[in-house]
Amino acid sequence: MVEHGDIRVVRRGGSKINFRQPVITNDSRLLLCASGHSVKVFSTSTEECVHELRGHTDLVTGVVVKPSNHLQAYSCSLDGTIRLWDFTDGILIKTYDIGYSIYSIHTSAFHKGVVFTVTSTISDKKSESFQLVAVHLPQSGDQLVKAPELSAVISDVSSNPGAIVFGRGGEYIASANGLHLEVFFFKKQKTYRFFLKKDTKTGGKNTFMCVAAHPKDDCIATGHEDGKIRLWRNFNHQKEYTYSTLHWHSNAVSSMCFTPEGTNLLSGGVESVLVQWRYNDVSQRDFLPRLGAAITHIAVSPDGALSCTSHSDNKITIIQGIKVSAVLQGLVTGESVETDLMVDPRSKALVLNGKPGHLQFYSLKRDKLLYNLDIVQQEYIHELGLQQFKVVKVAFDASGNWMATVEERKQKDAEQELNLKLWAFDEQTQSFVLNTTVADPHESRITAMCFCQAAASQTTMLISASEDGHFKAWQLRRLAPGEDDGPSCLCDFVGAYRGLVPHCCCFSADGSLLAVSFQEVVTVWSPASWELLATLSQPPKAIRNLCFGRLSCSKYLLGTTDDHLLCCWNLLTCSLEWSTSMDISLLLGDPLTENIAAFCCHAGSTDLFVFKPSEPRPVFSLKAVCSGKVTHAVFAPREEMLESCEESSQWLNHSQLYFLTQCMDLMTFTTKAEEEKLMASSKQLLIDDSVAMTPFYLLLGKHRKGESGAAASGESAGRPPLPQGSGAVKELLRTPAHVLPSTSFLCSMFVKSLLVSVGDARSVESKPAEEEMESEKEEEDSEGDMESSASRPERGSLARRSAEPAAPPLTKAQLRELRRVKKLDHSWLTGLLRS
């Protein structure tokens, strides 16, 4: 076995952005959402991802803006840490180690220095029971802090963060779980519990789904499984509580939110309609229908200008007023990916089922949906139990000029409807255009489809194998500009073997051989003459996967069978070269190298083996890649080759391996070197020891200690170093006026530089080089040169910084204090500090 400590399974790209409720920042310009192992910061106006806050080592389960500083945010994760970020610059400020997996996080302005997290009950890990604990975040300057002070607030809460909410200024917290609502008043330290019956007589289902609390009044809104919303009042009495019922939703209410002033209540569910209830007149409602998919979360910006809804199809819709203003679309992975994962050779985008009846082209590099291609071209009717056309197979030819899709619809009583569609790439529109539709290409379901991967010929060959016992070869021809008649697609050959059902088909790399597996028999054909060259068989079980070796190993044909056998045939001798017993769920050849990846299902989890057919030892193996069976994976070619010298990670040099886990998470493998490269590009917090002991620092330091020591240092370090002294002024004067930041920004810096006079010589000396570099960078940046995207986040943050004054404005009292300090003779102070 090969040592592989430096290769990790990570989520990169295509992760869910609808997992948790998104957060809109105070100025409504940014939107934060948990996405896989990181937090993504989107711009609400341009829909671009501004930063990706990386650092968590497990799924991020919650993001909240720090109540005392609206430019910082907490995120929590299953890895047991809470991280504090400066999200405008994308800097990790602090990490609090809690030690338990955190399922959600809640904060309120009422509780300073305390965050509330949901953790699973410590005593018994097997039962799914969660509790709400208050975590007292220690005040210290370290970057990594242990937070030992935990105190349980409510036991038996729901792990759904939507079921816990702070009420009116944080005076109470309401938690709904199952059939009871619990309200805990912090001042009185008293809990009130309210229970509902499971079902009402009229068939209503009373299970609580979500909770929202009115920001001004003592009113809690709860959403229920049968679509009812209850508004609870008087809940500070165990008996005289009361509620009123609103009912519009026909299905469970999945999320609710009050607007910041409490005038409206927003609710949403599977109907994909955002309902806006007037709080004072609940009979009046506004609707925002046709949002595309079931609403899973609703959030409103603190100023009430924007609201956003997360949807089940991995989408966040940003709504201004009652109009959709922006849509952030992530990778759509429904319950099943029938088309398998594909890579478009032209755009290098990942192709798979997206919206119903569509194919999505998802750029892994930019982590962005490129476009959706409507394959079925029929209206999608959302109705339970209605059978729709589904795209079940996709294939691309080597150059990316042709794409073939198969769609099918199976109705209960009617016959199977099958369509084979061929799409040609149109250079002008830069997208695929429907070329040919073949209705009913086979009499039964198509089990496999592949293009001949040999490049550069006028015609392309497509093979489709079907359950009707035949495989067909289709000859595709691109019409010359002049000729406009004649078919561009012809059925060239229909093959069968002893009436058996073909299951897999595969072309060799040079296109000279075609292997088709008929149950337990593999037949090898010559596409040029349609001659059956050889039959290989490994009874008794059917072949599951077929794969030709490439490059130096092109004489080998690999196959897996249902009885857990991996066989390798030598095509020259037509004999079995070797075989081994493994339960392989997926066999995949790297198109650029001779490596073959095999996902092997073993004891509930999947192991990965990467091997060359010619070598007995695997190149790489990793145990327990993920739990469950892996059935979809793809090798995505890298744009720039990685130069890894380590033997175990060399297989990742040319292409990257992506796979879908059972719970439809897109995962990939990364090497240590790659990770380090990535980390280097993202900004790290610099602890600046050499901050001068000025009265200004003392003042600010004292002031900031109140909220968070780390936050203060983080911010001061995150800011670009101040131009100091005459050198800085010179620099300032030398730069052309049109590239300078706004005057207000410079002014404060300038004044500050003048304020500092004693004891800062040291710091000035120690940092000039860095300053120089930074300011150069800024110049370069503001001149608007486009760089490679590797330094993108940094650039974005810099641009942002120059656009908005990052320094928190001083209050009047602080200014007064500052003036007073300035007048004082503070030499004694420095003396005191030095001693």
Place this chain on the structure above:
Amino acid sequence: QVKHPVISLRFVFIFIVQMGEFKVHRVRFFDYMPSAIRAMVFSTRTERLALARADGALEIFNFSDNYFQEKVMYGPRRVAVEALCWVGPRLFSAGLNGEITEYDLENLRPRYTVEAYGGPIWTISVNSQGTLLAVGCEDGTVKMFEVLKERIQFQRNLDRQKGRIISLSWHPSGTLIAAGMMDMIRIFDAETGRATHRLLVDRGAGASKSKEVVVWSIAFLSDHTIISSDSAGKVQIWDGLNGTLIRTHLITKWDVLALSVSQDESSLVAGTSEGTVVQFQFISSTVDRLDKDWVRTRTFKNHSHDVRALAHTETAVVSGGMDTQLVVRPLLDKVEKNTRESAMRKVSFPHRSLVCCAKKAGLLLFQFPDHLELWRLGESDGYGKLGGSLPVKRGPEKLIQLKRKGEDHICCSALSPCGGWLAYSTVTSFRLYRLQNGSISICKVSKLPKDLLPAHQLCFSTNSSKLFASSSNSSVVVVALNELECKYLGTLKAKYGCRQPVHQLSASDNGKWLATANTDCEVHVYNLDKLKLHCTVPVYGSCPTAMAIHPTTSNLVVVHADQQIFEYSLVKKEYTEWSRRLQKQGLHSMWLERDTPITHVTFNPKNPAHIIVHDMFMFCIIDKSLPLPEAKNVLYNQMALRSLPEPDRVLHSHGFKICKDFQHLLCVSLLEDHSLVVVERPLLDIVSQLPAPVRQKKFAT
């Protein structure tokens, strides 16, 4: 005429060994149709609810005694009562005939009627002191009547307004009175009679803009808040001092017809045409603040039609309307959960029997408000299998439909067991008929004794030789009947000071005893030979709902409104041993939780240990020889017993054999030929005869 053919079915119980088998006449041709509820008023002092129906009937429910319908009386003529009002223990009504009526609750008749001279009266309201009665008239006047000891006297008119006065409400201080009119609300100073404020109520949106809005109901609270409900579907909250609108709650597209405020003014309910009742509560918006708001909270939907009348008691919301049911919905924040008090109650049928069965002749007499129907039961000679229906040899026949004379309602009727006599009484007259020749011919007995006054309850003796008629002051008139004449025999009087009307009469089979029960819960037993009081059963705190004297043992079985059963030996003048045992052990909790009273008690002549009782949802054969059900036993065990093997049945069976196969029962009686008559009136049949409700959009239709 015959809507449902009689289904004579051989119905065999599981306790076949002990009691043999019954032939059951399943009667469904009694087209009883209750009347819509018009008005309702609750008196917290006496815990009585007075209810007026559209046909002019007034019913009094005793809420402290298990919601028992104590008294039923009819107005003088068939006029709709529009409004009701309690003044202390006195009950006043006003109607569209323009008259105010006070009722004599002891003799169940109107005491006097005063013409208001203002056209139809829409509303009546008394001030909290109980001294002044205000009525709102069609001509736009509010008329004040002074309440005197024996009558009421017109005092004066308030300022006359244009348009009718629909609703009135006194301020608790008695100085102000608010009147709901068309398109507006007026506030009057009760002392000067001047209108001080005029609150304009806006009309509905859209097409109904041109329609005048009717302020159907109004409430004046002690903090000078006025709450109004109107025909545009709004409940509005006004500041009565400044005459400004505070809040509008649009609760329906249709009319809001009724309002009722709780005694402590912390909660109010509004009834709509959609059949919903919406509750509003006076709640502070945050925990620590004192200022409160009226917030819409719960919605109850217990009616299919308009909610015309509402009453907010301390613990419950009582509502009634077009669908004729009285619904008592307890507020769960006021009562203990999962108890008898927290269960919702619906009163669909009257708590007295409207069916009289001639046991010997096989005849049924059905009492309607305006006529009587006499039916002969069908016959069958075949034998069928258990539970199956029998071939009908002769179908049931409607022999007589007897229309009342005059305009008064029939308040009681009786048929003699031999089928030879028929008697009925209205509030003003009494009539007796002789039926002959297989009931085909009927002739009125013209010569009646003078002492036979209009009665509250009628009863024939078993041998049809005597008629008992209960009249005023708890007395019972006894009349001897024969072919030639009917002779007054005497009046049975209870002790002095007993004034409540007798509502139950029961004569023993041997003709020796007569038991009477009145609404003061007293049960008297008279010796008919001596025409004297024999004994008085110890008074129990709940009203008797049904009673009967056992034909052989002369034990009096009395069932009370709180579902207790007593057996009293008339010979020994004490409770029987079985009754003591029953009281000692207590009745099964399921038995006590039933919400309809037992309305009839009969016995099985073949087995003296059997008592047959029924309520609306079941009938029960109480076998005194079997052990009583204990708390751990299942009360409704007949289905379970049927599935058990024979020897185990004895172990599990208990004295209460309950049959729920027949539903919505009006009468269960045992004929002389040992066949059971079951008169059903399915509630669905009643619902299907109601007018169509207001159209509502239902989801997914």
